[in-house]
Amino acid sequence: MRRLSLNQKTTNGWSVPEAVDGCVRAGLEAIGLWREPVREYGVAESARLVRDAGLRVSSLCRGGFLTVADDAHRRRTIDDNRRAIDEAADLNARCLVMVVGGLPDGSGSGAPVLPGSTTHDQSADDEAGQRRDRDLHGARQRVADGIAELVPYALDRGVQLALEPMHPMYCADRGVLSTLGQALDLAEQHPVEAVGVVVDTFHVWWDPDVERQIRRASGRIASFQVCDWITPLPADTLLARGMMGDGHIDLRHLRRLVEAAGYRGDIEVEIFNADIWAAAPDDVVTLMKQRYAATVLDPTPSPSR
């Protein structure tokens, strides 16, 4: 239980002080923080609070969104990532989680054009075909360029960037890093002090190559996050994560693989789920602890046997 960390997104209604108090009440030793609530409470104040409470900051979420295509937007994004690195340093966070961003036009502004609703001709369709940026290779290259640009600053501030491969379901709109292997291809171009990877069970569990890539990640795993894949998938796929045990992932197997690769850091529970957010946060933390013991840790041998 000493390695269990509450990512504050799991108890989304809690401010930083509430989440810190909640962790202390529950006997947890680590917390994963998000930039928005941290900035709301104040970075220095948040840092003092977690330090005084004796909590480790297992991660700060999140930097990234490096796929933007136009130069001005790109400069602002790099600047914002430098601020995120500063905040991670001030909080003494174990790493800064990087959600790299989807395609520049990936979040689906345009509704589908249905048959019969308008006149279609070839030229109009051609135009529709051109309007959106569908260059996935280019987006991935901009991520690599952006990380390379941030590495010297991360080294300077002593912050490890943690590349998070995201489930391929988010490739268009959230993250074009889609597999652990791809994240490692990028991370390995840089010193391990500057760039590691996140292993999040929700994002990687399906990958036929996951065993091999976790072994390969030895020494590069900056963060291990757990939650479950539930079916049917909730309507809003951004809120599709489930409490451990409610879904289909063999969490214990993945935890063992990550440990066999040498990871001994915190195990963070990050759940985006409307039903869990609607529940009382202390109850969520209690359930999280029970499920962590029952589905992530090794079973305790029964004394009666």
Added chain:
Amino acid sequence: MRRLSLNQKTTNGWSVPEAVDGCVRAGLEAIGLWREPVREYGVAESARLVRDAGLRVSSLCRGGFLTVADDAHRRRTIDDNRRAIDEAADLNARCLVMVVGGLPDGSGSGAPVLPGSTTHDQSADDEAGQRRDRDLHGARQRVADGIAELVPYALDRGVQLALEPMHPMYCADRGVLSTLGQALDLAEQHPVEAVGVVVDTFHVWWDPDVERQIRRASGRIASFQVCDWITPLPADTLLARGMMGDGHIDLRHLRRLVEAAGYRGDIEVEIFNADIWAAAPDDVVTLMKQRYAATVLDPTPSPSR
């Protein structure tokens, strides 16, 4: 336009005769059929109809669902796949598409257990943790075993099984073959006459390894299917496919890769989408032809330039 094939699922309201008539009216030369409507009209009758209409059957959907764990269910599934092979042979279908199946308990019978709704104790959670089959490796092994068992019959009937890697979003509930590379690992264990692969843009577009795997698939591509990835993803992920041009996939790029790998067969449009199913089927076919020309084929050079 001669290679464009209408998968009858795109015009879901049409029976086999209606779909055949619709193809002929639209000047198409090929059709992808589904077992259920074919059996409703009659296999021999459907075969005669498509032959008399001069249509190629680019694929029959679908065999598979080989991940079932209990023996009796498994026997029935293998028998049903043999019937599907017979039907594909009778229809002179180019291939039998294999949707391999998800985890045995993958379709999400159990609602998530929320904090506060019931008493949770460790033993209950342990039980919940045990109840479901989370053995993804085992499920994948059963697929390999099932394919191996079907190969002699497929060779005997002259039918190529087309392994369809499915988007990782469907790993739990539809298909544990998640990448083209994984499908090829399995297909390459068998003669190419018996086992090929499907390249479906919706399922593979996100894969950082897709260029390499399509090259590797040279000679093994049994079917090329196109539709688009739209955002936001519709609430029912099984109906999440979009008309070409409405989403984020660079379809032309993938079509060129498949052709560079030597594929010269039909290009089938298979769209599961409630809005498209609600539209008039003839309008859907008209739009499909326009979008196919505009987003899949190479642009026609403008004579004015």
